[in-house]
Amino acid sequence: MKKLLLICVLSILIFAMTACSTQQPEPSVTTPPSDENTLVAYFSCTGNTEKVAEVIAEHIGCATFEIVPEQPYADSDLDYTDSNSRVCKEQSDALARPAVSNLPENAHQYDTVFLGYPVWLGKAPRIILTFLERLDLNGKRIIPFCTSGSTGITGSLEELHSSAANARWEDGTRFGQNFIQTDVTDWVDEMLAINDKGGYTMYIYVNGTRLTATMEDNSSAAALKEKLQQSDITVNMSDYGNFEKVGNLGFSLPRNDESVTTAAGDIILYQGNQITIYYDTNTWNFTRLGKIDNITQSQLTDILGQGNVTVRFSLN
Ligand SMILES: Cc1cc2nc3c(=O)[nH]c(=O)nc-3n(C[C@H](O)[C@H](O)[C@H](O)COP(=O)(O)O)c2cc1C
Numbered sequence: 542m543k544k545l546l547l548i549c550v551l552s553i554l555i556f557a558m559t560a561c562s563t564q565q566p567e568p569s570v571t572t573p574p575s576d577e578n579t580l581v582a583y584f585s586c587t588g589n590t591e592k593v594a595e596v597i598a599e600h601i602g603c604a605t606f607e608i609v610p611e612q613p614y615a616d617s618d619l620d621y622t623d624s625n626s627r628v629c630k631e632q633s634d635a636l637a638r639p640a641v642s643n644l645p646e647n648a649h650q651y652d653t654v655f656l657g658y659p660v661w662l663g664k665a666p667r668i669i670l671t672f673l674e675r676l677d678l679n680g681k682r683i684i685p686f687c688t689s690g691s692t693g694i695t696g697s698l699e700e701l702h703s704s705a706a707n708a709r710w711e712d713g714t715r716f717g718q719n720f721i722q723t724d725v726t727d728w729v730d731e732m733l734a735i736n737d738k739g740g741y742t743m744y745i746y747v748n749g750t751r752l753t754a755t756m757e758d759n760s761s762a763a764a765l766k767e768k769l770q771q772s773d774i775t776v777n778m779s780d781y782g783n784f785e786k787v788g789n790l791g792f793s794l795p796r797n798d799e800s801v802t803t804a805a806g807d808i809i810l811y812q813g814n815q816i817t818i819y820y821d822t823n824t825w826n827f828t829r830l831g832k833i834d835n836i837t838q839s840q841l842t843d844i845l846g847q848g849n850v851t852v853r854f855s856l857n
Pocket residue numbers: 584585586587588589590591619620621628658659660661662663664688689690691692717718
């Protein structure tokens with residue numbers, strides 16, 4: 542009898558201890574995104590696009606942002622068989638811009654935005670256009686993706702492009718409602734691999750301004766990227782010929798010289814070891830490394846200023 546009592550007491554104690562331990566609040570651990578320059582923004586009503594967005598963000602290690610309509614879509618709103626439903630009215634009205642209840646904070650910090658949405662009646666939901674038109678996406682790389690029953694992405698792209706005409710648009714892709722996770726991650730790798738070969742983004746810090754440059758797809762720009770992956774490169778640059786700032790890199794890169802007539806914003810490799818930022822024209826045999834995005838000649842000369850200047854080149 543005593544033995545039975547002891548077992549009962551012990552069981553109650555063990556149960557109480559387990560119950561207590563499960564009532565402990567879970568420590569909240571928020572892992573900061575490892576890629577702070579990429580955002581996965583998405584709109585999703587029934588969860589399919591959201592699942593793809595989460596796979597992309599987890600694979601890259603970047604943040605997600607859900608585009609939330611100010612007025613949520615009820616089931617009856619989504620009834621595309623009813624020509625009077627909200628979705629049919631919105632999708633047939635090219636000017637409809639359903640309000641968003643939120644926009645990403647610090648949108649300027651993102652260089653690349655994966656943009657996800659479901660296909661609605663052959664196109665992107667109009668709220669995606671609202672989102673694009675409310676943000677300044679000038680020069681940003683936008684990689685669209687959609688989910689759908691069967692319709693591809695192509696039919697939705699033209700409207701998207703005109704809502705953010707100054708962005709750098711990729712063609713994007715479609716996933717089915719029951720997508721395979723590795724199809725998504727393979728596609729993301731493909732998108733990011735474009736950057737590995739060339740066409741990557743480099744940042745130029747000069748006189749308190751950060752300029753963005755799109756780099757060439759050649760072995761010289763690729764070798765420069767390898768150097769930048771090790772550390773930022775700071776170069777003391779001086780004016781030459783009233784058309785460029787030039788400075789010594791301190792190392793040599795492979796040359797891909799050809800006859801080039803420069804324009805303001807061109808980044809050029811001269812004699813294999815000197816980097817130049819052009820603010821005017823010159824014709825010579827040298828290697829294109831890249832070009833500063835969306836900048837006029839007068840903006841560039843204002844930023845570079847007169848005389849010697851210290852310039853930092855970086856991938857971040
Ligand atoms: C209003 C509405 C319209 C749709 N129109 C299409 C269409 O034109 N083509 C298609 O393949 N699928 C269409 N679908 C299916 C959705 O694109 C698909 O279920 C999508 O994965 C939903 O994404 P979500 O779960 O992120 O909202 C439509 C669904 C809804 C609700």
